[in-house]
Amino acid sequence: MTGSRQAWFIEWLKTALLEVQEYVKLCVAAARGTFSRPFYARDVMEQIDVIGLGSLTVVILTGFFTGAVLALQSGMTLDQFGARPFVGRLISASMIKELGPVLTALMLAGRVGSGIAAELGSMMVTEQISALRALGTDPIRKLVVPRVLAGVIMCPILTVISNAVGLTGGWLIALTQLRVPSGVYWSSVVEGLYIQDVWMGLIKPFFLGFVIVTIGCHVGLRTSGGTQGVGRATTNAVVAASVLVLIVDFFVTRLLISIFF
Amino acid sequence: MRHKSLAEFGLPVELAEPHAPVVLFDKVCLAFDEKVILKNVTFSVRAGHTKIFLGASGAGKSTILKIMLGLLRPDSGTVWVLGHRVDEMTETQLMGVRHHMGMVFQEGALFDSFTVGENVGYKLYEETTQPLAEVRQRVEEVLGFVGLSEHIDKQPSELSGGQRRRVAIARAMAAKPTLLLYDEPTTGLDPITSITIDDEIIKLRDLEAVTSVIVTHQLRDAYYVATRSASRDANGELQIDAATETKVNEADFVMLKDGNIHFEGSADELRSSTDPYLQMFLS
Numbered sequence: 418m419t420g421s422r423q424a425w426f427i428e429w430l431k432t433a434l435l436e437v438q439e440y441v442k443l444c445v446a447a448a449r450g451t452f453s454r455p456f457y458a459r460d461v462m463e464q465i466d467v468i469g470l471g472s473l474t475v476v477i478l479t480g481f482f483t484g485a486v487l488a489l490q491s492g493m494t495l496d497q498f499g500a501r502p503f504v505g506r507l508i509s510a511s512m513i514k515e516l517g518p519v520l521t522a523l524m525l526a527g528r529v530g531s532g533i534a535a536e537l538g539s540m541m542v543t544e545q546i547s548a549l550r551a552l553g554t555d556p557i558r559k560l561v562v563p564r565v566l567a568g569v570i571m572c573p574i575l576t577v578i579s580n581a582v583g584l585t586g587g588w589l590i591a592l593t594q595l596r597v598p599s600g601v602y603w604s605s606v607v608e609g610l611y612i613q614d615v616w617m618g619l620i621k622p623f624f625l626g627f628v629i630v631t632i633g634c635h636v637g638l639r640t641s642g643g644t645q646g647v648g649r650a651t652t653n654a655v656v657a658a659s660v661l662v663l664i665v666d667f668f669v670t671r672l673l674i675s676i677f678f
Numbered sequence: 679m680r681h682k683s684l685a686e687f688g689l690p691v692e693l694a695e696p697h698a699p700v701v702l703f704d705k706v707c708l709a710f711d712e713k714v715i716l717k718n719v720t721f722s723v724r725a726g727h728t729k730i731f732l733g734a735s736g737a738g739k740s741t742i743l744k745i746m747l748g749l750l751r752p753d754s755g756t757v758w759v760l761g762h763r764v765d766e767m768t769e770t771q772l773m774g775v776r777h778h779m780g781m782v783f784q785e786g787a788l789f790d791s792f793t794v795g796e797n798v799g800y801k802l803y804e805e806t807t808q809p810l811a812e813v814r815q816r817v818e819e820v821l822g823f824v825g826l827s828e829h830i831d832k833q834p835s836e837l838s839g840g841q842r843r844r845v846a847i848a849r850a851m852a853a854k855p856t857l858l859l860y861d862e863p864t865t866g867l868d869p870i871t872s873i874t875i876d877d878e879i880i881k882l883r884d885l886e887a888v889t890s891v892i893v894t895h896q897l898r899d900a901y902y903v904a905t906r907s908a909s910r911d912a913n914g915e916l917q918i919d920a921a922t923e924t925k926v927n928e929a930d931f932v933m934l935k936d937g938n939i940h941f942e943g944s945a946d947e948l949r950s951s952t953d954p955y956l957q958m959f960l961s
Contacts, residue, residue: 547744
Protein backbone atom coordinates (compact mmCIF):
# COMPACT_ATOMS: atom_id res chain seq x y z
CA MET A 418 0.00 0.00 0.00
CA THR A 419 1.49 3.34 -1.01
CA GLY A 420 1.76 6.24 1.43
CA SER A 421 -1.08 8.25 -0.09
CA ARG A 422 -3.40 5.24 -0.15
CA GLN A 423 -2.55 4.48 3.47
CA ALA A 424 -3.29 8.10 4.43
CA TRP A 425 -6.57 7.95 2.50
CA PHE A 426 -7.54 4.70 4.24
CA ILE A 427 -6.73 6.11 7.70
CA GLU A 428 -8.75 9.23 6.91
CA TRP A 429 -11.68 7.10 5.68
CA LEU A 430 -11.50 4.92 8.80
CA LYS A 431 -11.45 7.98 11.06
CA THR A 432 -14.49 9.44 9.29
CA ALA A 433 -16.35 6.12 9.51
CA LEU A 434 -15.57 5.74 13.22
CA LEU A 435 -16.65 9.33 13.87
CA GLU A 436 -19.97 8.65 12.11
CA VAL A 437 -20.53 5.52 14.21
CA GLN A 438 -19.64 7.41 17.39
CA GLU A 439 -22.05 10.25 16.54
CA TYR A 440 -24.79 7.74 15.65
CA VAL A 441 -24.39 5.93 18.97
CA LYS A 442 -24.40 9.27 20.83
CA LEU A 443 -27.64 10.22 19.07
CA CYS A 444 -29.25 6.88 19.98
CA VAL A 445 -28.21 7.26 23.65
CA ALA A 446 -29.48 10.86 23.75
CA ALA A 447 -32.77 9.78 22.16
CA ALA A 448 -33.16 6.97 24.72
CA ARG A 449 -32.43 9.41 27.54
CA GLY A 450 -34.87 11.93 26.07
CA THR A 451 -37.62 9.33 25.96
CA PHE A 452 -37.56 8.77 29.70
CA SER A 453 -37.03 12.33 30.96
CA ARG A 454 -38.72 15.72 30.72
CA PRO A 455 -39.54 17.77 28.73
CA PHE A 456 -41.48 15.29 26.61
CA TYR A 457 -43.22 16.59 23.49
CA ALA A 458 -46.29 14.29 23.38
CA ARG A 459 -48.05 16.37 20.70
CA ASP A 460 -45.08 15.93 18.36
CA VAL A 461 -45.15 12.16 18.94
CA MET A 462 -48.80 12.05 17.86
CA GLU A 463 -48.02 14.21 14.83
CA GLN A 464 -45.19 11.88 13.78
CA ILE A 465 -47.35 8.79 14.31
CA ASP A 466 -49.75 10.36 11.83
CA VAL A 467 -46.99 11.29 9.35
CA ILE A 468 -45.06 8.02 9.58
CA GLY A 469 -47.98 5.66 10.17
CA LEU A 470 -50.99 6.91 8.24
CA GLY A 471 -48.81 8.58 5.61
CA SER A 472 -47.12 5.27 4.78
CA LEU A 473 -50.29 3.18 4.79
CA THR A 474 -50.95 3.29 1.02
CA VAL A 475 -47.45 2.29 0.00
CA VAL A 476 -47.34 -0.49 2.62
CA ILE A 477 -50.73 -1.88 1.55
CA LEU A 478 -49.77 -1.87 -2.14
CA THR A 479 -46.41 -3.52 -1.40
CA GLY A 480 -47.98 -6.18 0.83
CA PHE A 481 -50.80 -6.97 -1.55
CA PHE A 482 -48.69 -7.42 -4.65
CA THR A 483 -45.97 -9.33 -2.77
CA GLY A 484 -48.57 -11.83 -1.50
CA ALA A 485 -50.14 -12.05 -4.95
CA VAL A 486 -46.88 -12.66 -6.80
CA LEU A 487 -45.79 -15.18 -4.16
CA ALA A 488 -48.99 -17.13 -4.79
CA LEU A 489 -48.44 -17.05 -8.55
CA GLN A 490 -44.80 -18.16 -8.36
CA SER A 491 -45.17 -20.75 -5.62
CA GLY A 492 -48.34 -22.14 -7.27
CA MET A 493 -46.32 -23.05 -10.36
CA THR A 494 -43.55 -24.67 -8.31
CA LEU A 495 -45.94 -26.54 -6.00
CA ASP A 496 -47.82 -27.89 -9.03
CA GLN A 497 -44.73 -29.92 -9.96
CA PHE A 498 -45.18 -31.87 -6.72
CA GLY A 499 -48.96 -31.87 -6.74
CA ALA A 500 -48.90 -29.68 -3.65
CA ARG A 501 -50.95 -26.71 -4.88
CA PRO A 502 -53.27 -26.74 -1.78
CA PHE A 503 -50.24 -25.94 0.39
CA VAL A 504 -49.78 -22.54 -1.26
CA GLY A 505 -51.24 -20.76 1.82
CA ARG A 506 -48.63 -22.37 4.08
CA LEU A 507 -45.82 -21.08 1.89
CA ILE A 508 -47.22 -17.59 1.65
CA SER A 509 -47.88 -17.24 5.39
CA ALA A 510 -44.44 -18.52 6.35
CA SER A 511 -42.67 -16.22 3.84
CA MET A 512 -44.78 -13.13 4.50
CA ILE A 513 -45.00 -13.20 8.27
CA LYS A 514 -41.48 -14.34 9.08
CA GLU A 515 -39.49 -12.44 6.46
CA LEU A 516 -41.03 -10.61 3.54
CA GLY A 517 -43.61 -8.62 5.52
CA PRO A 518 -41.13 -7.08 8.00
CA VAL A 519 -38.32 -6.56 5.49
CA LEU A 520 -40.37 -5.17 2.60
CA THR A 521 -42.33 -2.87 4.91
CA ALA A 522 -39.05 -1.68 6.42
CA LEU A 523 -37.54 -1.08 2.97
CA MET A 524 -40.59 0.91 1.92
CA LEU A 525 -40.36 2.95 5.13
CA ALA A 526 -36.64 3.49 4.54
CA GLY A 527 -37.50 5.00 1.16
CA ARG A 528 -40.43 7.06 2.32
CA VAL A 529 -39.82 7.90 5.98
CA GLY A 530 -36.01 7.75 6.16
CA SER A 531 -35.62 10.07 3.19
CA GLY A 532 -38.35 12.41 4.47
CA ILE A 533 -36.75 12.74 7.89
CA ALA A 534 -33.25 13.29 6.44
CA ALA A 535 -34.56 15.93 4.02
CA GLU A 536 -36.62 17.73 6.66
CA LEU A 537 -33.93 17.81 9.34
CA GLY A 538 -31.25 18.49 6.70
CA SER A 539 -33.17 21.54 5.46
CA MET A 540 -33.60 22.70 9.04
CA MET A 541 -29.84 22.34 9.56
CA VAL A 542 -28.79 24.33 6.50
CA THR A 543 -31.32 27.10 7.16
CA GLU A 544 -30.16 27.35 10.81
CA GLN A 545 -33.57 26.33 12.15
CA ILE A 546 -31.89 23.74 14.37
CA SER A 547 -29.58 26.44 15.79
CA ALA A 548 -32.66 28.65 16.26
CA LEU A 549 -34.35 25.84 18.22
CA ARG A 550 -31.33 25.58 20.51
CA ALA A 551 -31.18 29.37 20.83
CA LEU A 552 -34.83 29.32 21.92
CA GLY A 553 -34.00 26.84 24.67
CA THR A 554 -35.27 23.67 22.98
CA ASP A 555 -33.20 20.51 22.76
CA PRO A 556 -33.49 19.35 19.10
CA ILE A 557 -33.04 15.72 20.18
CA ARG A 558 -36.10 15.85 22.43
CA LYS A 559 -38.15 17.96 20.05
CA LEU A 560 -37.26 16.36 16.72
CA VAL A 561 -35.55 13.00 17.24
CA VAL A 562 -37.45 11.43 20.17
CA PRO A 563 -40.94 11.88 18.62
CA ARG A 564 -39.75 10.40 15.31
CA VAL A 565 -38.02 7.45 16.98
CA LEU A 566 -41.07 6.65 19.10
CA ALA A 567 -43.38 6.98 16.10
CA GLY A 568 -41.10 4.73 14.02
CA VAL A 569 -40.82 2.08 16.73
CA ILE A 570 -44.60 2.10 17.31
CA MET A 571 -45.74 2.29 13.69
CA CYS A 572 -43.29 -0.07 11.96
CA PRO A 573 -44.72 -3.20 13.71
CA ILE A 574 -48.31 -2.01 13.13
CA LEU A 575 -47.63 -1.37 9.44
CA THR A 576 -45.93 -4.76 9.18
CA VAL A 577 -49.01 -6.50 10.60
CA ILE A 578 -51.18 -4.63 8.08
CA SER A 579 -48.78 -5.54 5.28
CA ASN A 580 -48.87 -9.21 6.33
CA ALA A 581 -52.67 -9.25 6.45
CA VAL A 582 -52.96 -7.59 3.03
CA GLY A 583 -50.27 -9.92 1.64
CA LEU A 584 -52.18 -13.00 2.78
CA THR A 585 -55.32 -11.53 1.24
CA GLY A 586 -53.48 -10.90 -2.04
CA GLY A 587 -52.28 -14.50 -1.98
CA TRP A 588 -55.82 -15.73 -1.27
CA LEU A 589 -57.23 -13.79 -4.25
CA ILE A 590 -54.68 -15.35 -6.59
CA ALA A 591 -55.09 -18.80 -5.01
CA LEU A 592 -58.86 -18.55 -5.47
CA THR A 593 -59.03 -17.02 -8.95
CA GLN A 594 -55.89 -18.29 -10.69
CA LEU A 595 -54.89 -21.45 -8.84
CA ARG A 596 -58.46 -22.59 -8.10
CA VAL A 597 -57.63 -23.41 -4.49
CA PRO A 598 -60.80 -23.19 -2.31
CA SER A 599 -60.86 -20.48 0.35
CA GLY A 600 -61.20 -22.93 3.25
CA VAL A 601 -58.19 -24.95 2.06
CA TYR A 602 -56.11 -21.79 1.61
CA TRP A 603 -56.85 -20.28 5.04
CA SER A 604 -56.44 -23.54 6.94
CA SER A 605 -53.13 -23.99 5.14
CA VAL A 606 -52.14 -20.44 6.18
CA VAL A 607 -52.82 -21.24 9.84
CA GLU A 608 -51.16 -24.66 9.69
CA GLY A 609 -48.00 -23.14 8.22
CA LEU A 610 -47.53 -20.81 11.15
CA TYR A 611 -46.02 -21.51 14.55
CA ILE A 612 -46.27 -19.07 17.42
CA GLN A 613 -42.50 -18.52 17.22
CA ASP A 614 -42.92 -17.31 13.63
CA VAL A 615 -45.54 -14.81 14.71
CA TRP A 616 -43.28 -13.52 17.50
CA MET A 617 -40.39 -13.24 15.07
CA GLY A 618 -42.53 -11.25 12.63
CA LEU A 619 -43.66 -8.95 15.42
CA ILE A 620 -40.32 -8.39 17.16
CA LYS A 621 -38.18 -7.67 14.09
CA PRO A 622 -40.08 -4.52 12.99
CA PHE A 623 -39.28 -2.80 16.31
CA PHE A 624 -35.56 -3.01 15.50
CA LEU A 625 -36.05 -2.15 11.83
CA GLY A 626 -38.25 0.87 12.63
CA PHE A 627 -35.64 2.11 15.11
CA VAL A 628 -32.84 1.76 12.55
CA ILE A 629 -34.75 3.56 9.76
CA VAL A 630 -35.71 6.55 11.87
CA THR A 631 -32.43 6.97 13.75
CA ILE A 632 -30.44 6.79 10.50
CA GLY A 633 -32.73 9.43 8.97
CA CYS A 634 -32.29 11.69 12.01
CA HIS A 635 -28.52 11.11 12.22
CA VAL A 636 -27.91 11.87 8.55
CA GLY A 637 -30.31 14.84 8.63
CA LEU A 638 -28.71 16.43 11.67
CA ARG A 639 -25.23 16.12 10.14
CA THR A 640 -26.20 17.81 6.88
CA SER A 641 -24.03 20.63 5.61
CA GLY A 642 -23.45 22.31 2.27
CA GLY A 643 -26.76 23.95 1.39
CA THR A 644 -29.42 22.43 -0.84
CA GLN A 645 -26.86 20.15 -2.49
CA GLY A 646 -26.06 18.81 0.97
CA VAL A 647 -29.75 18.13 1.63
CA GLY A 648 -29.97 16.09 -1.59
CA ARG A 649 -26.85 14.15 -0.63
CA ALA A 650 -28.19 13.54 2.89
CA THR A 651 -31.49 12.21 1.52
CA THR A 652 -29.74 9.73 -0.77
CA ASN A 653 -27.34 8.67 1.98
CA ALA A 654 -30.19 8.12 4.42
CA VAL A 655 -32.10 5.85 2.03
CA VAL A 656 -29.02 3.85 1.04
CA ALA A 657 -27.72 3.46 4.61
CA ALA A 658 -31.14 2.65 6.06
CA SER A 659 -31.94 0.08 3.33
CA VAL A 660 -28.62 -1.72 3.72
CA LEU A 661 -28.85 -1.60 7.52
CA VAL A 662 -32.40 -3.00 7.40
CA LEU A 663 -31.07 -6.12 5.66
CA ILE A 664 -28.05 -6.42 7.98
CA VAL A 665 -30.07 -5.88 11.17
CA ASP A 666 -32.73 -8.30 9.87
CA PHE A 667 -30.08 -10.99 9.51
CA PHE A 668 -28.65 -10.52 13.00
CA VAL A 669 -32.02 -10.17 14.74
CA THR A 670 -33.30 -13.28 12.90
CA ARG A 671 -30.17 -15.16 14.00
CA LEU A 672 -30.72 -14.01 17.59
CA LEU A 673 -34.42 -14.88 17.61
CA ILE A 674 -33.80 -18.32 16.12
CA SER A 675 -31.32 -19.04 18.90
CA ILE A 676 -33.91 -17.89 21.47
CA PHE A 677 -37.05 -19.53 20.06
CA PHE A 678 -35.78 -22.76 18.50
CA MET B 679 -7.07 52.08 18.40
CA ARG B 680 -7.43 50.54 21.86
CA HIS B 681 -7.06 46.91 22.81
CA LYS B 682 -8.53 46.24 26.23
CA SER B 683 -7.06 43.68 28.54
CA LEU B 684 -9.18 41.53 30.86
CA ALA B 685 -8.00 43.54 33.89
CA GLU B 686 -9.78 46.59 32.50
CA PHE B 687 -13.05 44.68 32.48
CA GLY B 688 -12.81 43.59 36.11
CA LEU B 689 -13.11 40.03 37.31
CA PRO B 690 -16.18 37.86 36.82
CA VAL B 691 -17.15 38.57 40.44
CA GLU B 692 -18.31 41.97 39.25
CA LEU B 693 -20.59 40.49 36.62
CA ALA B 694 -23.64 40.73 38.84
CA GLU B 695 -23.14 44.45 39.52
CA PRO B 696 -25.02 47.14 37.56
CA HIS B 697 -23.26 48.10 34.31
CA ALA B 698 -20.94 45.14 34.75
CA PRO B 699 -20.05 43.21 31.58
CA VAL B 700 -22.95 41.12 30.35
CA VAL B 701 -20.56 39.29 28.05
CA LEU B 702 -16.89 38.68 28.67
CA PHE B 703 -14.52 36.92 26.26
CA ASP B 704 -11.05 36.22 27.62
CA LYS B 705 -8.34 34.99 25.21
CA VAL B 706 -10.80 32.90 23.24
CA CYS B 707 -9.32 30.72 20.50
CA LEU B 708 -11.12 28.52 17.99
CA ALA B 709 -9.95 26.59 14.95
CA PHE B 710 -11.69 24.16 12.60
CA ASP B 711 -9.00 21.64 11.63
CA GLU B 712 -6.19 23.76 10.15
CA LYS B 713 -8.29 26.92 9.77
CA VAL B 714 -7.90 29.35 12.66
CA ILE B 715 -11.14 31.28 13.23
CA LEU B 716 -10.43 33.19 16.46
CA LYS B 717 -7.04 33.96 18.04
CA ASN B 718 -6.91 35.25 21.63
CA VAL B 719 -10.07 37.30 21.27
CA THR B 720 -10.76 39.38 24.38
CA PHE B 721 -13.60 41.88 24.79
CA SER B 722 -16.59 42.70 26.96
CA VAL B 723 -20.11 44.01 26.46
CA ARG B 724 -21.67 46.14 29.18
CA ALA B 725 -25.33 46.07 30.14
CA GLY B 726 -27.49 48.29 27.96
CA HIS B 727 -24.63 48.94 25.52
CA THR B 728 -24.25 47.94 21.90
CA LYS B 729 -21.32 46.02 20.50
CA ILE B 730 -20.97 46.00 16.74
CA PHE B 731 -18.68 43.46 15.09
CA LEU B 732 -17.43 44.35 11.64
CA GLY B 733 -15.22 42.38 9.34
CA ALA B 734 -14.95 40.65 6.02
CA SER B 735 -16.77 37.38 5.34
CA GLY B 736 -15.11 34.52 7.22
CA ALA B 737 -13.50 36.84 9.78
CA GLY B 738 -15.21 34.97 12.64
CA LYS B 739 -18.02 37.43 13.42
CA SER B 740 -20.91 34.95 13.44
CA THR B 741 -18.72 32.45 15.29
CA ILE B 742 -18.47 34.90 18.19
CA LEU B 743 -22.27 35.01 18.47
CA LYS B 744 -22.49 31.22 18.34
CA ILE B 745 -19.91 30.94 21.12
CA MET B 746 -21.87 33.43 23.25
CA LEU B 747 -24.98 31.35 22.80
CA GLY B 748 -23.12 28.11 23.52
CA LEU B 749 -23.81 26.71 20.05
CA LEU B 750 -20.05 26.40 19.58
CA ARG B 751 -17.37 25.72 22.18
CA PRO B 752 -14.00 27.52 22.03
CA ASP B 753 -10.78 25.49 21.97
CA SER B 754 -9.36 27.65 24.76
CA GLY B 755 -10.14 30.79 26.73
CA THR B 756 -13.12 31.63 28.90
CA VAL B 757 -16.53 33.00 27.99
CA TRP B 758 -18.85 34.58 30.55
CA VAL B 759 -22.41 35.42 29.58
CA LEU B 760 -24.88 36.91 32.08
CA GLY B 761 -22.70 35.77 34.94
CA HIS B 762 -22.34 32.18 33.73
CA ARG B 763 -19.22 30.58 32.33
CA VAL B 764 -20.83 29.18 29.18
CA ASP B 765 -17.72 27.57 27.69
CA GLU B 766 -17.81 24.77 30.24
CA MET B 767 -21.57 24.31 30.67
CA THR B 768 -23.50 21.29 29.47
CA GLU B 769 -26.28 21.67 26.88
CA THR B 770 -28.90 21.28 29.62
CA GLN B 771 -27.28 23.99 31.76
CA LEU B 772 -27.01 26.26 28.72
CA MET B 773 -30.79 26.12 28.24
CA GLY B 774 -31.13 28.17 31.44
CA VAL B 775 -28.76 30.88 30.19
CA ARG B 776 -30.39 30.94 26.74
CA HIS B 777 -33.71 31.67 28.42
CA HIS B 778 -32.42 35.24 28.96
CA MET B 779 -30.97 35.59 25.49
CA GLY B 780 -32.35 35.99 22.01
CA MET B 781 -30.77 35.62 18.61
CA VAL B 782 -31.77 36.92 15.22
CA PHE B 783 -30.24 34.62 12.62
CA GLN B 784 -28.84 35.71 9.27
CA GLU B 785 -31.81 34.62 7.13
CA GLY B 786 -34.28 34.72 10.00
CA ALA B 787 -34.29 30.92 10.48
CA LEU B 788 -38.06 30.94 10.96
CA PHE B 789 -39.74 27.55 11.34
CA ASP B 790 -41.38 27.16 7.95
CA SER B 791 -44.06 24.72 9.13
CA PHE B 792 -45.36 27.22 11.72
CA THR B 793 -47.37 30.41 11.24
CA VAL B 794 -45.88 33.81 12.09
CA GLY B 795 -47.71 33.79 15.43
CA GLU B 796 -46.48 30.29 16.29
CA ASN B 797 -42.93 31.27 15.38
CA VAL B 798 -43.02 34.38 17.55
CA GLY B 799 -44.61 32.60 20.51
CA TYR B 800 -42.61 29.38 20.10
CA LYS B 801 -40.50 29.77 23.24
CA LEU B 802 -43.50 30.76 25.36
CA TYR B 803 -45.75 28.00 23.98
CA GLU B 804 -43.19 25.21 24.21
CA GLU B 805 -40.81 26.08 27.01
CA THR B 806 -42.95 27.87 29.58
CA THR B 807 -46.17 27.15 31.44
CA GLN B 808 -47.74 30.51 30.61
CA PRO B 809 -51.48 30.29 29.83
CA LEU B 810 -52.20 30.27 26.09
CA ALA B 811 -54.24 33.50 26.29
CA GLU B 812 -51.27 35.33 27.86
CA VAL B 813 -48.90 33.95 25.25
CA ARG B 814 -51.25 35.05 22.46
CA GLN B 815 -51.39 38.52 24.03
CA ARG B 816 -47.59 38.74 24.18
CA VAL B 817 -47.30 37.54 20.57
CA GLU B 818 -49.72 40.25 19.43
CA GLU B 819 -47.79 42.79 21.49
CA VAL B 820 -44.38 42.01 19.99
CA LEU B 821 -45.78 41.72 16.47
CA GLY B 822 -47.31 45.15 17.03
CA PHE B 823 -43.89 46.38 18.18
CA VAL B 824 -42.35 45.36 14.85
CA GLY B 825 -45.43 46.52 12.90
CA LEU B 826 -46.59 43.12 11.67
CA SER B 827 -49.77 42.51 13.70
CA GLU B 828 -51.86 41.78 10.62
CA HIS B 829 -49.55 38.94 9.54
CA ILE B 830 -49.99 36.80 12.66
CA ASP B 831 -51.73 33.90 10.86
CA LYS B 832 -49.59 33.92 7.71
CA GLN B 833 -46.90 31.39 6.86
CA PRO B 834 -43.29 32.72 6.76
CA SER B 835 -43.16 31.89 3.02
CA GLU B 836 -45.87 34.52 2.42
CA LEU B 837 -43.69 37.32 3.84
CA SER B 838 -41.02 39.46 2.19
CA GLY B 839 -37.36 39.21 3.24
CA GLY B 840 -37.61 42.30 5.44
CA GLN B 841 -40.81 41.10 7.09
CA ARG B 842 -39.20 37.74 7.84
CA ARG B 843 -36.29 39.49 9.59
CA ARG B 844 -38.75 41.54 11.63
CA VAL B 845 -40.62 38.37 12.62
CA ALA B 846 -37.25 36.91 13.64
CA ILE B 847 -36.64 39.98 15.81
CA ALA B 848 -40.14 39.61 17.30
CA ARG B 849 -39.46 35.92 18.04
CA ALA B 850 -36.15 36.76 19.70
CA MET B 851 -37.71 39.45 21.92
CA ALA B 852 -40.95 37.61 22.81
CA ALA B 853 -39.55 36.09 26.00
CA LYS B 854 -38.13 39.47 27.11
CA PRO B 855 -34.40 38.67 26.86
CA THR B 856 -31.76 40.86 28.46
CA LEU B 857 -29.24 40.18 25.70
CA LEU B 858 -30.02 40.10 21.98
CA LEU B 859 -27.62 38.87 19.33
CA TYR B 860 -28.09 39.92 15.71
CA ASP B 861 -26.32 37.98 12.95
CA GLU B 862 -26.19 40.13 9.81
CA PRO B 863 -29.73 41.45 10.38
CA THR B 864 -29.78 43.64 7.24
CA THR B 865 -27.68 41.64 4.78
CA GLY B 866 -29.40 41.23 1.43
CA LEU B 867 -32.09 43.81 2.17
CA ASP B 868 -32.73 47.05 0.31
CA PRO B 869 -31.70 50.31 2.11
CA ILE B 870 -35.25 51.29 3.09
CA THR B 871 -36.05 47.89 4.58
CA SER B 872 -32.65 47.90 6.30
CA ILE B 873 -33.56 51.15 8.04
CA THR B 874 -36.79 49.60 9.39
CA ILE B 875 -34.73 46.71 10.82
CA ASP B 876 -32.18 49.17 12.29
CA ASP B 877 -35.05 51.09 13.89
CA GLU B 878 -36.30 47.86 15.53
CA ILE B 879 -32.82 47.26 16.97
CA ILE B 880 -32.67 50.83 18.29
CA LYS B 881 -36.19 50.59 19.76
CA LEU B 882 -35.37 47.35 21.55
CA ARG B 883 -32.15 48.75 22.94
CA ASP B 884 -33.53 52.09 24.10
CA LEU B 885 -37.14 51.33 25.00
CA GLU B 886 -36.75 47.75 26.29
CA ALA B 887 -33.22 48.16 27.72
CA VAL B 888 -31.87 45.18 25.85
CA THR B 889 -28.10 44.79 25.47
CA SER B 890 -27.28 44.29 21.80
CA VAL B 891 -24.48 42.50 20.01
CA ILE B 892 -24.62 43.05 16.27
CA VAL B 893 -22.59 41.31 13.60
CA THR B 894 -22.62 43.01 10.23
CA HIS B 895 -20.54 44.15 7.33
CA GLN B 896 -23.04 46.89 6.44
CA LEU B 897 -21.20 49.96 7.78
CA ARG B 898 -24.09 52.30 7.03
CA ASP B 899 -26.44 50.27 9.24
CA ALA B 900 -23.81 49.96 11.96
CA TYR B 901 -23.35 53.74 12.12
CA TYR B 902 -27.10 54.29 12.01
CA VAL B 903 -27.67 52.03 15.02
CA ALA B 904 -24.74 53.58 16.91
CA THR B 905 -25.69 57.20 16.33
CA ARG B 906 -29.49 57.13 16.73
CA SER B 907 -31.67 56.71 19.75
CA ALA B 908 -35.35 55.93 20.27
CA SER B 909 -37.74 57.63 22.67
CA ARG B 910 -41.44 58.26 23.11
CA ASP B 911 -42.82 61.77 23.24
CA ALA B 912 -45.53 63.01 25.62
CA ASN B 913 -48.23 61.50 23.37
CA GLY B 914 -46.49 58.14 23.34
CA GLU B 915 -45.39 58.60 19.73
CA LEU B 916 -42.15 56.90 18.82
CA GLN B 917 -39.27 59.13 17.80
CA ILE B 918 -35.90 58.14 16.42
CA ASP B 919 -33.43 60.99 16.59
CA ALA B 920 -29.69 61.63 16.65
CA ALA B 921 -28.27 60.13 19.85
CA THR B 922 -26.53 62.14 22.55
CA GLU B 923 -22.76 61.87 22.79
CA THR B 924 -23.04 59.65 25.87
CA LYS B 925 -25.38 57.32 24.00
CA VAL B 926 -23.10 57.24 20.95
CA ASN B 927 -20.19 56.27 23.22
CA GLU B 928 -22.22 53.32 24.53
CA ALA B 929 -21.86 51.71 21.09
CA ASP B 930 -18.53 50.00 20.59
CA PHE B 931 -17.18 48.91 17.21
CA VAL B 932 -14.91 45.88 16.87
CA MET B 933 -13.18 45.11 13.60
CA LEU B 934 -12.11 41.49 13.17
CA LYS B 935 -9.32 40.53 10.81
CA ASP B 936 -7.82 37.05 10.42
CA GLY B 937 -9.29 35.91 13.74
CA ASN B 938 -7.85 38.85 15.70
CA ILE B 939 -9.41 42.05 16.98
CA HIS B 940 -7.92 44.59 14.59
CA PHE B 941 -9.71 47.60 16.04
CA GLU B 942 -11.93 48.37 19.01
CA GLY B 943 -13.41 51.79 19.65
CA SER B 944 -16.27 54.22 19.19
CA ALA B 945 -17.90 55.33 15.93
CA ASP B 946 -15.80 58.51 15.91
CA GLU B 947 -12.58 56.61 16.54
CA LEU B 948 -13.43 54.25 13.70
CA ARG B 949 -14.18 57.12 11.32
CA SER B 950 -10.98 59.00 12.17
CA SER B 951 -8.70 55.96 12.06
CA THR B 952 -5.82 56.10 9.59
CA ASP B 953 -5.26 52.35 9.61
CA PRO B 954 -4.99 51.22 5.94
CA TYR B 955 -7.23 48.13 6.48
CA LEU B 956 -9.93 50.20 8.17
CA GLN B 957 -9.63 52.85 5.47
CA MET B 958 -10.11 50.16 2.84
CA PHE B 959 -13.13 48.78 4.72
CA LEU B 960 -14.67 52.24 5.19
CA SER B 961 -14.17 53.37 1.60
